[in-house]
Amino acid sequence: MTAMPLDATNIRILNQLQQDASLTNVDLAARIHLSPSPCLSRVKFLEKTGVIERRVALLNPQVLGLGINAFVRVRLSRHSTDVLERFSSAINDMDEVMELYLMSDFDYVLRVMMHDIDELEQFVTAHLSRIEGVTQVKTDIVLRKQRHKTALPIQRSRATLSMVPDAYPRAAY
Incomplete structure (x- = not known):
């Protein structure tokens, strides 16, 4: 390549x-x-x-009634592959989890979207905290979204395209 x-x-x-x-x-x-x-x-x-x-x-979450946007930090009992995979697998079945990041301080940070505080509480106490290996959960509720981008900052000087030789459609250039 x-x-x-x-x-x-x-x-x-x-x-x-x-x-x-x-x-x-x-x-x-x-x-x-x-x-x-x-x-x-x-x-x-x-x-x-x-x-x-x-x-x-x-989609507009407010129009859809998803008024709670929160970041949830999760600490696991161990950093072994099986514990990390078990947690990640359990999260994959939770539609409320918009983003999941493996981090350097807390083990995972999740961004979740909920209808209300009661739904968030239920999610944390009845679902997230019960996943085997979860030892600590801290939740930060977003009060106001100040900036939200979906477009990546593409800069010509750094952007490169990894490719297989001869796969580039030269006729289009």
Whole structure:
């Protein structure tokens, strides 16, 4: 595998799709000043290589009644592979968990979304705390979201694309 810098056109494509993944290929091509065919080739290549993981719709949690956003820090009894895997596996079945991070201080940090405080309490006491190996749980409730981004900060000087040689659609460039 070799690393190839993402060129300015690919970065423009990625930035546009991060803002609006529902753009048609024709609209995307017009925004980045490229004809539709090479634009589509580039997008397909970025998808094939995993740069574009997937396209999703961002929903408004408030409109859906999910008024509680909290960060939950969890400490485990041991750092053995089986304890970490058991915890991670148990969390995978919990739809309320939006994000799960293995950390350096507390073992895990979860971001959870709930309808209300009662639901959060039930989640922590009846579900999370009962997972084998959990020894400590600390919950921080978000009072106000000050900033929330989904777009990654793509900088041309650092962005590279790992790829298999000859898999790059040269005709599109």
